Structure formats: C-alpha cells, structure tokens
Amino acid sequence: xxxKTELLQDGINVxxxxxxxxxxxxxxxxxxxxxxxxxxxxxxxxECCIDEWMQGVKEDIKFTAIAYAxxxxxxxxxxxxxxxxxxxxxxxxxxxxxxxxxAR
Numbered sequence: 001x002x003x004k005t006e007l008l009q010d011g012i013n014v015x016x017x018x019x020x021x022x023x024x025x026x027x028x029x030x031x032x033x034x035x036x037x038x039x040x041x042x043x044x045x046x047e048c049c050i051d052e053w054m055q056g057v058k059e060d061i062k063f064t065a066i067a068y069a070x071x072x073x074x075x076x077x078x079x080x081x082x083x084x085x086x087x088x089x090x091x092x093x094x095x096x097x098x099x100x101x102x103a104r
Contacts, residue, residue: 002082003079003095004095004098007046008039008042008043008046009099009103011045011046012024012034012039012042012103013102013103015042015045016031016038016103024104025104028104031103032100033097033099033100034095034096034097034099034100034103035096036079036080036083036096039079039096039099040072040075040076040079041072043075045063047068047071047075048063048067048071
C-alpha cells in the first residue's frame with residue numbers, strides 16, 4: 001500500500017528506535033501508536049533525500065523548516081485525508097500500530 005513502504009519503516013527505525021537511548025524507546029508512550037506527525041516528518045525527510053539525487057549526482061540540500069515546511073504540510077494533509085477516507089476500515093490506525101510494533 002501507499003504508506004506501507006519499507007523505506008518509511010527503515011527511516012523511523014533509524015531515527016527513533018536504533019538504540020536503547022533513542023526517543024522511540026525511552027519515550028515509547030509517545031510513539032505508540034506511531035504519531036501522524038512522525039510519519040509526515042519521515043516522508044518529508046525521504047523526499048529531501050530524493051531531491052539530493054535529482055540531477056543524478058548527490059547534492060547536499062539542507063533539511064530546514066523554511067525549505068520543507070510546505071512538503072511536510074502536504075504529507076500531513078495527505079495522511080489526514082487518507083485516515084479520514086479509510087476510517088471505516090481503520091486502515092491508517094493499523095498502519096500506525098504496525099510501524100510502531102515493527103520498530104520495537
């Protein structure tokens with residue numbers, strides 16, 4: 001599915017769950033289920049990485065709020081719409097639970 005990519009899971013794992021002292025482990029209650037804002041931020045970071053390779057050669061691009069706020073907001077809005085439109089099936093809820101459970 002659209003939000004069940006291995007890259008999304010890997011990004012969450014590396015950023016918040018790689019070590020015992022990482023935020024996802026230490027502050028587990030804030031990551032269970034995986035917050036929509038964490039997913040949006042991870043998707044935004046992935047998009048920044050893609051942008052760095054846009055020309056076929058890696059170009060350093062700063063991941064700043066100024067540069068990526070609109071990208072983040074677009075991802076957040078898309079996730080919210082996805083949640084609303086699949087609510088009867090609890091699809092997004094299951095995705096958030098799974099992202100957390102696999103990360104642990």
